[in-house]
Amino acid sequence: MAMDFLSILGMLPQILGFMQIIVYVFLAWFFGSLAIKGMKKHFGFAVKVAIAFGIGFICLLGGTVLPRFFGLFQDGFFRMIQLDIMVGGIIMSFVFAIALYLMTRKSSGLNPIKENRKLKERVEILEGMLFKNRVRPIEESVAMDKAEKELRGFKAKKAIMEGNDWMVYLEHGNKQAIATIGGYHGELKETHYNMPLVDHLISEPERMAGIAIIIFFVVFSLLNFQGFPTMADSFTEMVSSMTGLPPEQLDMFMGGGSKNLPEGCVSAGTIFTRYGMNMGNLPVVDNDNVREMIEQETGQMVLMMYEAEYEGTDYIVGITLPEDTDILSVTQEDIVANANFCVATETNVCDCLKTSSN
Numbered sequence: 359m360a361m362d363f364l365s366i367l368g369m370l371p372q373i374l375g376f377m378q379i380i381v382y383v384f385l386a387w388f389f390g391s392l393a394i395k396g397m398k399k400h401f402g403f404a405v406k407v408a409i410a411f412g413i414g415f416i417c418l419l420g421g422t423v424l425p426r427f428f429g430l431f432q433d434g435f436f437r438m439i440q441l442d443i444m445v446g447g448i449i450m451s452f453v454f455a456i457a458l459y460l461m462t463r464k465s466s467g468l469n470p471i472k473e474n475r476k477l478k479e480r481v482e483i484l485e486g487m488l489f490k491n492r493v494r495p496i497e498e499s500v501a502m503d504k505a506e507k508e509l510r511g512f513k514a515k516k517a518i519m520e521g522n523d524w525m526v527y528l529e530h531g532n533k534q535a536i537a538t539i540g541g542y543h544g545e546l547k548e549t550h551y552n553m554p555l556v557d558h559l560i561s562e563p564e565r566m567a568g569i570a571i572i573i574f575f576v577v578f579s580l581l582n583f584q585g586f587p588t589m590a591d592s593f594t595e596m597v598s599s600m601t602g603l604p605p606e607q608l609d610m611f612m613g614g615g616s617k618n619l620p621e622g623c624v625s626a627g628t629i630f631t632r633y634g635m636n637m638g639n640l641p642v643v644d645n646d647n648v649r650e651m652i653e654q655e656t657g658q659m660v661l662m663m664y665e666a667e668y669e670g671t672d673y674i675v676g677i678t679l680p681e682d683t684d685i686l687s688v689t690q691e692d693i694v695a696n697a698n699f700c701v702a703t704e705t706n707v708c709d710c711l712k713t714s715s716n
Contacts, residue, residue, distance in 0.1 A: 381440070382418065382586070389421070389447045390414025396455030399462040413454055418586075420579040421447030427582055440587070453575060460568030495519070495541035502526055505537035508546045510563075523547065622671070623708030626701045629666050629675060630711065640664035643674050648702050652676040655707040656698045661685070666701075673708070676700040 390410030401409065425431050425442035436442055501524035502514035512528035512535055519525075524539040534552040539545070619625060633640065643663040652660050658678035666675045678698040679688065700710040 385421075385443065385447055386411055386414035386418050388414065389417035389451045392448065392451035393417060393454035393458065396457070396459035397462050398459065413458075414451075416576060416579070417447045417450035417454060418443070419583060420450040420575055421445075422584075422586060423579045423582045424449060426584075443587070450575065450579075453571060457568040457571040460564040460571070462568075463564065495522070496524070496539075496544045498524065500544060501539040501541075504539050504544055504546065509535055509537060509549065619708055620703075620706045622703060623706060624668050624671075624673060624701060626699050626709040626711040629668060629673060629701050630699060632668060633666055633675075637664060637666075637675065637677075640666055640675070645674060645704075648674050648704065649676070651707050652678060652700050652702055652710075656700065656710060657681075658698055659683070661688075661693070661697070674702045674704075676702060 387410060390413045393413045394406065394410050397409075421443045424446035431442035431445060498517045498519075501517050505517075505524075505526035505528055506512060506514050509528055509530075512530040512533075514526050514528050517524045517526045517539075519541065522541045524541055526537045526539055528535045528537060536550045536552070538547040538549070540547055630637075641664065643665045645663065649660045649663065652663075656678045659681050661677045661679050663677075664675045666673050676698075677693065678700060679685075679693065679696055683692065683696070698710050698712055701708045
């Protein structure tokens with residue numbers, strides 16, 4: 359039963375890693391969906407999804423920075439359930455929603471998605487009837503005033519009636535724009551700018567403010583980003599704080615160990631997780647070459663060596679103690695406190711773990 363638990367514990371990093379990917383994808387979509395609610399410009403579904411994930415990823419990145427920067431929700435349990443990322447990401451989403459609103463609030467006067475198509479068609483038919491029956495639309499001067507109010511800084515030069523709409527031509531220095539004003543309801547339908555993209559972006563203070571907000575938070579997040587936390591790391595921190603066990607020992611139980619192992623090797627944590635306290639029941643090995651390799655690696659004397667099989671390969675497990683240890687009076691507590699747990703092949707020492715941080 360204990361070995362079943364150790365096996366599950368050894369698989370925990372892989373399980374948590376898979377769950378972490380799912381959580382990050384969900385959070386990116388969730389944060390992005392919140393942020394784009396402030397965007398007034400409308401796109402097709404595929405483009406909207408791409409924008410949501412792109413902005414959501416930036417919010418996720420910022421969500422890992424803000425709580426740590428301000429010391430919010432950094433306790434073990436909160437970090438384990440990643441409440442800090444959730445709160446930080448939501449804050450970033452609202453900031454981006456405001457910025458996107460400022461950038462796009464004049465991108466479209468009418469919302470074709472929310473507008474009832476049948477009602478719109480009927481309004482257009484009604485406007486056509488009014489036009490045919492010579493019901494006068496709004497005055498040209500009213501349309502020009504409306505366009506100037508909507509496009510701050512621009513001056514209306516002329517207005518031409520096309521169909522049921524006023525096409526108002528405006529200028530601001532060497533910049534030009536055409537505003538479509540409804541001939542009867544007087545609302546801005548759409549705007550076309552005849553200017554370079556950069557000039558268009560900086561043509562309105564609100565748009566500039568939105569761009570500045572986004573740039574500031576992106577740069578702030580990138581400069582303070584220290585990597586995405588993982589559930590496995592948070593789990594280790596939380597259990598370590600609750601039990602008092604050093605993170606290195608917990609890593610050993612969870613199959614941790616050296617990342618860069620020699621070819622054909624396995625980590626000491628993996629073998630320990632596999633056999634645990636049943637190590638003493640394994641076949642005893644007497645190999646002077648391996649014993650010498652382990653003693654040179656650890657600077658300690660080898661107490662015992664065992665043969666352990668893992669995925670079809672036989673490894674040699676060595677338990678070491680400081681050279682000044684009295685073998686005749688050594689206790690199990692001494693072994694736990696001072697021993698090294700090493701895994702080796704006939705030619706290499708693969709990995710060693712200390713059973714205590716002392």
